[in-house]
Amino acid sequence: MITAAFEYYRPASLDEALRLLGGRDDAKILAGGHSLIPMMKLRLAEPAALIDIAAIPDLGRIDFDGKRFRIGALVTHATLAANRDLEKNAPALWDAANHIGDPQVRNRGTIGGSASHGDPSADYPSVLLALGATLSLAGKSGSRDVGADAFFRGMFDTALAPGEILTTVSFDAAPASAYAKYQHPASGYAMVGVAANLRLNGGTVGEARIAVTGVGDSAFRAGNVEKALAGARAGDADAIKKACSNAASGVDARSDSQASGTYRAAMADVYAARAVSAAAARG
Numbered sequence: 153m154i155t156a157a158f159e160y161y162r163p164a165s166l167d168e169a170l171r172l173l174g175g176r177d178d179a180k181i182l183a184g185g186h187s188l189i190p191m192m193k194l195r196l197a198e199p200a201a202l203i204d205i206a207a208i209p210d211l212g213r214i215d216f217d218g219k220r221f222r223i224g225a226l227v228t229h230a231t232l233a234a235n236r237d238l239e240k241n242a243p244a245l246w247d248a249a250n251h252i253g254d255p256q257v258r259n260r261g262t263i264g265g266s267a268s269h270g271d272p273s274a275d276y277p278s279v280l281l282a283l284g285a286t287l288s289l290a291g292k293s294g295s296r297d298v299g300a301d302a303f304f305r306g307m308f309d310t311a312l313a314p315g316e317i318l319t320t321v322s323f324d325a326a327p328a329s330a331y332a333k334y335q336h337p338a339s340g341y342a343m344v345g346v347a348a349n350l351r352l353n354g355g356t357v358g359e360a361r362i363a364v365t366g367v368g369d370s371a372f373r374a375g376n377v378e379k380a381l382a383g384a385r386a387g388d389a390d391a392i393k394k395a396c397s398n399a400a401s402g403v404d405a406r407s408d409s410q411a412s413g414t415y416r417a418a419m420a421d422v423y424a425a426r427a428v429s430a431a432a433a434r435g
């Protein structure tokens with residue numbers, strides 16, 4: 153399949169990219185191309201111009217000061233999967249990066265591209281919700297920070313306004329965190345994926361942030377599970393299982409050729425318990 157014709161730009165700075173993007177409504181940012189190019193080949197997207205941000209300095213950096221991560225939008229899944237600081241200090245994101253697609257996808261796809269795309273079965277949205285991440289968006293009139301809870305708005309719908317570019321994703325270290333997914337056997341996308349981020353007080357759960365992807369129109373926080381986990385003993389598998397029931401409560405679970413909504417909702421409970429147990433074991 154061949155894409156429609158398009159113009160191609162490769163700006164050398166963020167300002168130049170914003171100028172090119174802001175001047176027209178028929179242009180799209182190109183990062184790793186592993187979601188956009190397949191859509192263009194299927195003619196589901198026909199942008200008249202692609203603005204390739206690969207040459208913009210600093211968007212490919214990972215900074216960690218011992219407390220907080222700041223990850224550039226162009227950091228690839230493979231780079232995250234190989235990062236030792238992330239493995240130790242925010243293992244939920246490390247887990248997710250290691251299980252995206254296949255080596256080719258991980259070598260080209262970026263965290264910024266995945267977040268901006270807003271795919272309801274993508275792994276990172278649930279992890280960024282569980283980590284309480286902040287997404288920094290640059291526009292012609294300056295930058296603004298948006299919390300993950302407000303960023304992921306619906307199916308392929310995010311808080312990115314026309315003309316804006318996602319530049320960085322930041323979050324505090326979360327050593328007691330994990331991501332567990334039931335992955336599609338061919339693509340690796342999440343049929344169901346759950347991210348857990350716990351604050352442990354001694355042997356009990358003080359606070360929990362739990363988020364689910366693959367089930368609804370967008371990744372979502374499982375508020376009832378978060379509440380039920382507070383005070384649970386971290387090593388008590390039965391208490392964790394009980395607290396993780398009805399993880400998809402209040403969500404219209406999607407049915408398609410791969411799984412019914414009922415099955416997806418049931419698997420959300422199973423994978424929530426797995427993610428929470430794995431996070432507790434790391435804490």
Ligand SMILES: Cc1cc2nc3c(=O)[nH]c(=O)nc-3n(C[C@H](O)[C@H](O)[C@H](O)COP(=O)(O)OP(=O)(O)OC[C@H]3O[C@@H](n4cnc5c(N)ncnc54)[C@H](O)[C@@H]3O)c2cc1C
Binds near residue numbers: 275276
């Ligand atoms: C075979 C295959 C298997 C896959 N398996 C998985 C999987 O298991 N789990 C998973 O989560 N994903 C999976 N993916 C998707 C993959 O992770 C993509 O890399 C990712 O979704 C998009 O990142 P990208 O850098 O390739 O973005 P692109 O494809 O370049 O862009 C995607 C969209 O985001 C916009 N965009 C990109 N960067 C920015 C930015 N910085 N600011 C604003 N807008 C931006 C683009 O304009 C476009 O609309 C798979 C893809 C393929 C082809």
